Amino acid sequence: MNSPEAIPPPHEQLYAASKTVHNKRIDGPFRRFKWLMMAVTLTIYYATPWIRWDRGPHAPDQAVLVDLANRRFYMFGIEIWPHEFYFVAGLLIMAGIGLFVITSAAGRAWCGYSCPQTVWTDLFQHVDRFVDGDRNARMRLDAAPWTWGKVLRRAFKWTIYLVIGFWTGGAWIMYFADAPTLVHDFWRGEAAPVAYITVAVLTLTTVVLGGFMREQVCIYMCPWPRIQTAMMDEKSLLVTYKDWRGEPRGSLKKAEKDPGSFGDCIDCTQCVQVCPTGIDIRQGPQIGCITCALCIDACDRVMKDIGRPRGLIDYATLEDCAREAAGEEPRPVLKTLMRPRTLIYFGIWASIGLALLFALGTRSHLDMTISPDRNPPYMLMSDGSIRNAYTLKLRNMTSQPRDMKVTLEGLPGAAFWTESMARADAAREQSFTVPADETRTVRAYVVAPSDTAQQEFSFVLTAGGDRPETDSGEARFTAPESN
């Protein structure tokens, strides 16, 4: 059983332990851009729920709020009702096509700088560096036996992980309730169970995905790297190693001995050491590369130190690589960005945005839906007149109560009353007060003389106040076929 033959040789093992990536600290323009993106994205995430926005006494004063209980979505000056969900759908489509635009123009820029997985992984890697030191120290500590010192260090690091995870989950729930109230309730144990469950789940996923899984998420779990390969072409920018310049690799010493027979790459492996996903960019474009460009920072620094031109690893298109290799001038960046594919993506993206803005600017704060009773379609009254019943929904989408009037248009001789009044009060116009930010359901009984034929008519809804608005809806008046 325990003979050496029973253990399959390494090349036949179908599963391999993942190797922890200990990326080295680096500084450079791209690293600084990454810092900036991290600061911007995390600030947006943590600070947004705390921005206040005065909407008057009848609506919440949180700038961004997803009010699931009352089915309202607030975003600064915009309030979205369930029936206006197409705004949210439009925003999601814009986000999707926005990814297409970015990917076709600048490759995996989303992956490299602003994907939450990238940002949080980056954050956790800085924690590693803060607690355990840089690459070499971390590798030594990983290999070291479990002494008390190591246990304490790990406990300290994982505590920081947990705190970050908790803050991440804690910030998430702030988008779904009034943030100050929720924080207060949360610490007093009075918040809804779903708040605690959400925080617990997000704490766990943040720690597991950001603290431990890291690049494994990008390589094995995320579908986006696969999808975006379909969006890139030879004109898309990507981080690439210019092998015609670098190969064959040789150290400075070898190059001194034998000038002219080696490329610019001195095989210092700095590009591999700084990579947050642990790949070797010199093997060409690959699924593990999130194009964070830290290898460009590392290589440029080395090239500067040894007095060779920068850009051995650089942002370039595959087409430019071929041109450069053939000794031609690369295309101007602007020309690379402005090509039909990116322009079409951008055009679609921008026109959806403009359409949404237009719809937002012209949308009404008043709405009426009419649904006729179909069973029975009409009623005969004892005086011979014909009655139809309709359910009207009067929506007041402002933060003030509104007085509204519903008037009949067409249908001569008709009048209507509602379920809360007697037929004696029937008239062609009725008044209603609709509370702020609510819908009032009214049953309208429309009665018309006995000789009325089947016909179309309209309900017209008008609301006065500071901003008079009107809405109308067609309805069908059903009568006996003999009429």
Next chain:
Amino acid sequence: MANDSKRVDQPTGTEFVGHEWDGIEELNTPLPRWWLWTFYGTVIWAIAYVIAFPAIPMLSKGTEGMLGWTSRGQLAEEMKLADQARMTVREQIAAVDVTKLSGNPQLMEQAIAGGAAAFKINCSQCHGSGAAGNQQLGYANLNDDDWLWGGNMREIEYTITHGIRQPGSERQSVMPAFAGVLQPAQVDALVAHVRSLSGKGKDNAVGAQLYAENCAQCHGANGEGMRKFGAPRLNDAIWLRGSSAEAIRSQILNPKMGAMPAWGERLDPVTIKMLTAFVHSRGGGEDFVESPEAAQPDAAKTDGANEQP
């Protein structure tokens, strides 16, 4: 196989596994080990799930699971919770006199909603799901403003509770059959007169005479009906069993009279109150109570929650 596996794919530097299908060969790119552990984890989860929950179908019934969970049990529990949630509304409705119910719009709305549900279960078999009745079978339409026994909240509640032509109900009356009492020619004259009361066809002296002698006691001198005896109005446009000469003749010769069960024996008073509110709200309700809150509907925070997306 051992020999194959030493070969290396040149472009990627990866070893071959040694499997080949029509010239396509598999490279050895090992999956991460955590993936394997995740797979084992799901296997363990599945076994635990099958033990804990009902899972395996047997001959007569499936395995029951250690936790004793059933979807029926879950439903029962949810129904119980829903009932409890409704209790407060039911208590409020129980505390309000039925005639005052429409004065509280919010409670009235809830009562109507509850009544609509109860109506579908208990009443729609005869009165129809839209409460429009059935003229052929003589089930009354509850949407119109014609009431045989009265259309205010009090009367509707009485009718539902005690029924019509049931023991113990005040709603008793019998219309005599005139088959064999009147001659065919007399019946024709009477039918013409009854139809003329609502403006259908010509009147005649013989019919008017017969009507005054035989019918006016209950149906009124001009056909205005009498709710005390559930005698229908004959001078309006609504005919429970049809307004054709044939229908009226048949009703004179061999009258059919509706009966309705006394629901007080089967339903609790709150459900009956809710049914009353529903029937009253169908558009023909009489004697409205003015709502004190109608002037300030702001106070009745009715809607956001009722809004359907």
